[in-house]
Amino acid sequence: MKDFINILRRFIPPYKSRMLLNFLFNLLSAIFAVFSMALMIPILEIIFGQSRDVMALQQWTFDLGTIKNNLYYYVTFVKNEYGGGYTLLFVGIFIILMTLLKVGFAYMAAYEAVHIRNGVVRDIRSQLYSKVLRLSMRFFSDERKGDIIARATGDVAEVETSIMSSLDMFLKNPVLIIVFLISMLVMSPTLTLFIFLVLPVAGYIIGRVGKSLKKVSREGQDKMGVILTVIEETLGGLRIIKAFNAEKKMDEVFQKELDGYKGTMNRLMSRRELAHPMSEFLGTIVIVVVVWFGGTLILGNKSSLTGPTFIAYIGIFYQIINPAKAFSNALYSIQKGLAAMDRIDMILKAPITINDKENAKTVQAFKNQIEYKNVTFAYEGKAVLKDVSLVIPKGKTVALVGQSGSGKTTFVDLLPRFYDVDQGSITIDGTDIRDLKIHDLRExxxxxxxxxxLFNDTIFNNIAFGVENATMDDVIAAAKVANAHDFISETEDGYNTMIGDRGSKLSGGQRQRLSIARAILKNPSILILDEATSALDTESERLVQEALENLMKNRTSLVIAHRLSTIKNADVICVMHEGKIVEMGTHDELLATEGQYFRLHRMQSF
Structure with missing residues (x-):
């Protein structure tokens, strides 16, 4: 319950006014529910011939005795004037009116609860997505993509169906129970005190069963994350699966995860389905015990209760049974929802390691140079870069070559602060990039x-991505520089053509030229190219390389390349090996040394 209250504290404050209205409407609904049951007493007294005559009307006040006296006065008047049949009709109309007010206010309370519930779920989704956008790349390196999707979809849906659907019960039921108990205390303190001794026993039994749900629920949601991961990997690697005849293997993996999920959910659901029959069984026991004890008091003349009053008392008590049963069902649901919320909080409460410093500096332009000063970076305890230093003057092209795993991509990823250095610093125009605003730096x-x-959107929107107020003329100009305009014009809808998931409707060279057009439209001062032509055929490579040369004119460029032919004209070529720059110079200078670069060049030439 403490965890549930903490969730409410986090997400309910924006809806305080609706909470207040919900409480008010539930209170009025409960009061009119009591009145509708209490009006059964005069009806029963008339039927059983026990009605008493009241001949004096008192001045109306908010006093129970006065209200009761005047109600009986009008019952006596109608009975004496029109007879018992019309009196029953008269009281019945009052019961209908009270019931109408009861259900009307109950609906208004539920209406407010719906807005609270849907608002909170929207806020959770909004916070989750915003946090995903702000978390560092290191966080996603440690997490399975399918598990993150499961938290953003299935777990949020579980919170909605489990916790938020139970919210109305927790807003309404305490009010109903308190009002009904006060009414019962007024009618018979002795019998009500006896009920206070019986109900906690039933509540304790229900609570003990509910506690075991949270752990099993967490297991189920973890397994769903694994299932989504398998699906995501299958869709991404379907070509390889078919090429290697691995359909059977992947199916076996998936079936194994499904069977594990099924077993977990069977345990969970079987316990949750126990909620209703257990609460109904315990409720019946309580009713029988209360009727026995109350009947004993009346038969033994040990109470002021009369038969009609006792029947009305039982009617009010029965009104408590439904909220109590709803409580037990809600407790089961909430345990499942809390497990989902724990998984969501793994994202919501994850520390944001890459953020702006207090009083971070703005930067509008790149003027002189980028400098890596004794940069060291480790991933999961393994050093990826080791005491690397490099100066990159403005307008120069610096190429990084070396074997896979030598640290090239990490080197360039540190510049836009996808990661932060562990030791040393990176400066732009003499200012540590950690002292600059992240938005300005990446701009x-x-x-x-x-x-x-690329994104499943139009060609226009993919090229204009991240550039506000881009016009069609701007996009077309960028596409022409990137050698993309001709193939775009040949598509069905031109720049309004949808390109499919990750650009699946386009060839590799076409997708790459759209990426280059996007970079051209942004018109950045610093350009980072990460093996931009390595996966292309010769013709596509020629078009893309020409587009890259257009893009790199008069810009500071950091280029990662495996094909050494694409970076022969770089101002400086850095050869990386095991996290260090082991050679540095122009293409001709490095060939002359006959070192690592010479060997790489000879292997590619061969």
């Missing part, structure tokens, strides 16, 4: 990666 840079990262 200076444009990226073209080995895998063109």
């Amino acid at each position: 200076l840079m444009g990226n073209v990666n080995q895998e063109a990262i």
Whole structure:
């Protein structure tokens, strides 16, 4: 319950006014529910011939005795004037009116609860997505993509169905129970005190069963994350699965995860389904015990209760049974929802390691040079860069070559602060990039990666991505520089053509040229190219290389390349090996030394 209250404290404050209205409407609904049951007493007294006549009308006040006296006065008047049949009709109309007010206020309370519930779920989704955008790349390196998707979809849905659907019960039921108990105390303190001794026993039994749900629920949600990971990897690697005839293997992996999920959910659901029959069984026991004890008091003349009053008392008590049963069902649901919220909080409460310093500096332009000063970076305790230093003057092209795993991509990823250095510093125009605003820093840079990262949107929106107020003329101009305009014009809808998931409707060279057009439109001062031509055929490479040369004119460029032919004209070529720059110079200078670069060049030439 403490965890549930903490969730409410975090997400309910924006909806305080609706909470207040919900409480008010539930209170009024409970009061009119008591009145509708209490009006059964005069009806029963008339039927059983026990009605008493009241001949004096008192002045109306908010006093129970006065209200009761005047109600009986009007019952006596109608009975004497029109007879018993009309009196029953008269009281019945009052019961209908009280019931109408009861259900009307109950609906208004539920209406407010719906807005609270949907608002809170929207806020959770909004916070989750915003946090995903702000977390560092290191966080996602440690997490399975399918598990993150499961938290953002299935776990949020579980919170909605489990916790938020129970919110109305927790807003309404305490009010109903308190009002009903006060009414019962007024009618018979002795019998009500006896009920106070019986109900906690039933509540304790229900609570003990509910406690075991949270752990099993957490297991189920973890397994769903694994299932989504398998699906995501299957869709991404379907070509390889078919090429290697691995359908059977992948199916076996998936079936194994499904069977594990099924077993976990069977245990969970079987315990949750126990909630209703257990609460109904315990409720019946309580009713029988209360009727026995109350009947004993009346038969033994040990109470002021009369038969009609006792029947009305039982009716009010029965009104408590439903909220109590709803409580038990809600407790089961909430345990499942809390497990989902724990998984969501792994994202919401994850520390943001890459953020702006207090009083971070703004930067509008790149003027002189980038400098890596004794930079060291480790990933999971393994050093990736070791005491690397390099100066990159403005307008120069610096190429990074070396074997896979030598630290090239990490080297360039540190510049836009996808990661932060462990030791040393990176400066732009003499200012440590950690002292600059992240938005301003990244605004200076444009990226073209080995895998063109595109979105399931139009060609226009993919090129204009991240550039506000881009016009069609701007986009077309960028596409022409990137050698993309011709193939775009040949598509069905031109620049309004949808390119499919990750640009699946386009070839590799076309996707890469759209990426270059996007970088051209941004017009960055610093350009980062990560093996932008390594996955292309010869014709596509020629077009892309020409587009890259257009893009790199008069810009500071950091280029990662495996094909040495693409970086022969770089101002400086840095050869990296095991996290260090082991050679540095121009293409001709490095060939003359007959070192690592010479061997790489000879292997590619061969």
